[in-house]
Amino acid sequence: MSNLEGQGPKIDGQIEQLTGAQTLNEILSQPAAWQDALDVVQANQAALKELWNNNDFSEIIVTGCGSTYYLSLAVAPLFQERLKKPARAVPASELLLFPELIISPGSKPLLLTISRSGRTTETILAARAFKSRHSGPVLNIGCYNNTELAAESDLSLIISQGQEQSVVQTRSFSAMLVAAQATAALLSEEGQAASMQGLPATGEEIIARQYDLARQLGQSGGFERFYFLGSGLQYGLACEANLKMKEMSLSISEAFHFMEFRHGPMSMVNRQTLVVGLLSEKVRSYELDVLRQMRALGGKTLVLSEQEAPAEAADYQVNFNSGLTGSKHGVLYLPVLQMLGYFRAIGNNLNPDQPHNLTAVVVLNGAV
Ligand code: F1P
Numbered sequence: 001m002s003n004l005e006g007q008g009p010k011i012d013g014q015i016e017q018l019t020g021a022q023t024l025n026e027i028l029s030q031p032a033a034w035q036d037a038l039d040v041v042q043a044n045q046a047a048l049k050e051l052w053n054n055n056d057f058s059e060i061i062v063t064g065c066g067s068t069y070y071l072s073l074a075v076a077p078l079f080q081e082r083l084k085k086p087a088r089a090v091p092a093s094e095l096l097l098f099p100e101l102i103i104s105p106g107s108k109p110l111l112l113t114i115s116r117s118g119r120t121t122e123t124i125l126a127a128r129a130f131k132s133r134h135s136g137p138v139l140n141i142g143c144y145n146n147t148e149l150a151a152e153s154d155l156s157l158i159i160s161q162g163q164e165q166s167v168v169q170t171r172s173f174s175a176m177l178v179a180a181q182a183t184a185a186l187l188s189e190e191g192q193a194a195s196m197q198g199l200p201a202t203g204e205e206i207i208a209r210q211y212d213l214a215r216q217l218g219q220s221g222g223f224e225r226f227y228f229l230g231s232g233l234q235y236g237l238a239c240e241a242n243l244k245m246k247e248m249s250l251s252i253s254e255a256f257h258f259m260e261f262r263h264g265p266m267s268m269v270n271r272q273t274l275v276v277g278l279l280s281e282k283v284r285s286y287e288l289d290v291l292r293q294m295r296a297l298g299g300k301t302l303v304l305s306e307q308e309a310p311a312e313a314a315d316y317q318v319n320f321n322s323g324l325t326g327s328k329h330g331v332l333y334l335p336v337l338q339m340l341g342y343f344r345a346i347g348n349n350l351n352p353d354q355p356h357n358l359t360a361v362v363v364l365n366g367a368v
Pocket of ligand 1: 064065067068115116117118119120123167168169359360362
């Protein structure tokens with residue numbers, strides 16, 4: 001029995017004695033980092049608008065590694081939708097090793113690098129190679145100042161309150177997502193991110209309201225495999241939720257595009273399966289059909305969505321009721337999914353502060 005039984009979130013610092021206290025504290029405190037992200041974008045709005053308006057970019061390439069590659073997968077469609085330019089996400093290693101497969105001759109891309117540390121070798125080398133080959137601008141989003149990556153960048157948005165002691169990314173990830181969402185809102189026809197100002201308070205409320213559900217599901221002995229499904233803007237977030245589950249709890253888990261799950265992977269669904277659906281507003285009816293089908297196969301479903309989902313599709317659900325559109329409320333999916341992975345680790349008698357085989361930054365000395 002975990003020592004967390006029956007307790008609500010301890011955001012005021014009473015959790016030091018708990019297993020994985022560092023990681024849990026960073027998960028619970030992340031809304032403050034979201035506010036910092038909004039403030040940083042606001043403070044850099046002139047520089048961001050100058051960078052965007054002074055260049056007729058042909059496309060946007062978004063890159064990172066691991067968690068920040070998954071963040072890139074969430075940011076690229078967001079930028080394409082809001083800024084009306086082709087945008088794609090690639091792992092930094094692919095951009096470094098196969099630039100000819102990613103950058104077309106004669107194109108004029110903006111490179112957006114995303115890196116919590118600013119010290120990941122692949123991302124630094126990819127940015128350096130991009131600058132030397134294309135001399136195109138590099139916009140960087142991170143959590144630490146004066147880094148090698150910042151030195152390669154034309155403009156850096158540094159969310160210092162996203163800094164973490166933990167190896168696994170939680171509040172850093174969500175803070176960098178908020179910075180990207182606010183940047184997209186600022187540079188789009190909307191011209192500002194004012195409508196996002198309520199996000200931190202909504203995040204606090206969701207964490208307090210859903211902490212016990214995340215603990216109950218995470219520590220349940222009834223699940224042995226987890227599938228995270230997301231479409232469009234939510235697919236990258238599903239990939240990140242999957243990585244949290246793997247990194248912290250060493251569980252069997254995978255992420256898929258919602259409609260792809262039927263095309264083979266659903267063969268894995270059994271009575272010990274939790275299918276987590278990150279619903280979009282635009283195609284929720286199709287997504288709910290997938291969830292109904294997985295329940296019929298014996299799986300249980302956890303649905304995360306802006307509005308309430310029908311009971312026949314959702315064994316469990318988290319509703320945001322934020323009033324924000326899909327391109328702005330994406331960060332609200334994250335706290336519950338991070339807590340799910342955290343509590344699964346606790347249930348597996350693992351310490352999320354010391355994830356198996358992992359380090360906070362991957363530095364390759366001479367390996368590339
Ligand atoms: C990226 C990274 C990921 C890993 C984990 C820790 O570092 O090392 O590779 O999945 O999330 O972060 P960064 O470039 O974002 O600092």
